[in-house]
Amino acid sequence: MVLFDLETTGVRAGDDRVIEIGMVKVQNGKEIDRFNALINPEIPLPAFISRLTGITDHDLVSERTFAELIAEIDTFIGDSLLIAHNAAFDISFLAAEFERAAFPRSFSYACSVKLSRRLYPAQRRHGLDHIIARLGLTVENRHRALDDAFVIHHFIERSRQDHSDEQVMRHLAEITLEKHVSARNKPVVNLPEGPGVYVFEDEQGSPLYIGKSINIKKRVQDHLRSGANRFTENYSSIRTIRTTGELGALLREALMIKTEIPLYNRMLRRNRGMLLLLKETTDDGYISLKRVEVPSVSPDEFASFFGVFKSKSQLEHILANFAKRYGLCHKLLGLEAGKGSCFASQIGICSGACSGKVTPEDYNTQLMLAFHEYSVDAWEWEGPVLLTEENNEGDSEQFLIDKWCLLGSSKPLLEKFNSSDRMQYRFDFDIYKILRRHTRTHTMKITELQSAEELQLPYYLPARVSRIQGLQ
Incomplete structure (x- = not known):
């Protein structure tokens, strides 16, 4: 078994990074090897982490990255059972780093907190500090990876003394879990962190799933971390379209799903009467x-x-x-x-x-x-209106709306436009719900116009959208 601990830049495996790893390999109750390394996270280290661990940016700047160490870490772990305190936290970071490096493997792991609760049910607390106090240990560098890994080692050995070796191993077997890292989970560090639309694509570039978010990178990381959707197992690349804000992302998502027909979008995919x-x-x-x-x-x-x-x-x-x-x-x-x-x-x-x-x-x-x-709310303006969406970066986008029909925009609504496309009134209930919510509950600049023709926007919805929806 390998007893291990990680120090990190924060608590979110999708956004934060590992800065230190400490591992102790044990066989028949004896240490047979150890591994300890500081790791360059390639992001600034928060001050509170430096205060907690004593590790500084200066300590890490010349160290290797996790990707550069990954082969050594993988070899050291081998097929051993990993044991960590609050293992779900450490395993999530370990798996996230392997995913970023597109390094496939599986981990078998168990949590020493769960083991302590099973073996010592009379104890009220099972945190690492309480175990240190319970065992009377002296830890020179608390909140350093290797020292904390040795605390787990001492706890396991004390448990073997207080209980039978067979009992400890039986409990470990009962709480052992598996974590799989897919080679398809590509690094997502270059994804934009602002609003927009993202498209999971297969090897042929066909869309598997289209989604939207006010933070593309975070939402994609959530998909990959959860592993709850089949498209995260089958994708080859991720395409993104940045937007000014949420409204632009919502409208493009609805339109793109109906034109590109992604395999795993169920709610809006079918274009029907x-x-x-x-x-x-x-x-x-x-x-x-x-x-x-x-x-x-x-x-x-x-x-x-x-x-x-x-x-x-x-x-x-x-x-x-x-x-x-x-x-x-x-x-x-x-x-x-x-x-x-x-x-x-x-x-x-x-x-x-x-x-x-x-x-x-x-x-x-x-x-x-x-x-x-x-019911469809009555159109409350006398003529068409121009919705203007702005963000804190000074960017803006305008949408031309009349009678709840989306006519055009100041930026491409879809990736392919034909210069012959002109304004077409076509009602789409999904688009209507988006527009109604934003005109009712959002702070949106609304400019009334005498006619749609008085404003010449560069982009209008392509005619192929209306053909797909059966509209003329």
Whole structure:
């Protein structure tokens, strides 16, 4: 087994770096080898870390980087069981450094904190300082990697004395975990740290996953660190598009997913017709709903429908839920057909619109309340508007919007544009939700225009977007 400890520049494996590694190799309870090295993290050392460890930038500047030491570290570890105190922390940093170096391997590891809790349940605390006090040890350089690794060594040996060797090894076997580092996890140190869109691509350059973030580098590191998504195992490269701010990133992500069709984007990937609920009024004044699926809808028709819904099954679920929650009529919702009152009225779910027990005004109010989040807000400006997004670096981007339709921008919305592309009014519900949220809840400069033609922006949405969505 190898007992080890790391000193680092901070607590986040994705952003911080290892500055010292100390390892003690033990066989049959005896030390047979040791490894200790200071490591150049290639980033400034925080002052509090220097105070804690006594290590300074001057100590590290001439040392080798982790990538330059990685072969020696890998050889020393071999296939040994790694044991560290609060092992999840140390293993996360060790794995992150191997990932940055694109050095594939697996680690078997166990945590000495967990072992202490199992072997000494009467003890209230199991931190390294408490174990030092419990064992009566004198540690010359606390918070230095090799010294702390030897504390773990002393703890293991004391545990063998207090308990049987078989018992200690059995507990270690029960708490041993595996950590795998993939060769595909390329270094991400050169990714931008600002807002934008990132694309995981395969070896042919085809998109696997498209995402957005206000900090591209951090989000990509989170993906790689979690390993919860298959695209992190299969990608070959990462493409990025910087934006001025969050709005630009959100709009580009939605457009790129629908044009590039990445394999692992599920929510927005499919370009389909719009499933709507068309509002009609009965002779008695009640609003009834009719399901329609259309390739497009005119912005002037917003007031006549609710939508857009993802699927027929989702719509069925929403209708049934709202009927029960708001006392809505199954017949007026299109859930039942036939004459007379609906079955839901007979069992007390429907408030009785189908039998005249509730007035059209009261029923319609409940209906509008239920479907408020699925309605499209009226366009509150007289004409088109220009949204201006700015950042602290003095950069800005303008978006031309009219009737919730995104017409163009001052920077490319997609990577390929045709000079013949002109403004096209096409409603996209995903784009609408982004624009509504930013015009309602964000501090955004909004400039009203007399007409869209009065402002000549260099970029408009390509016609191929409308063709993919079935819009003309």
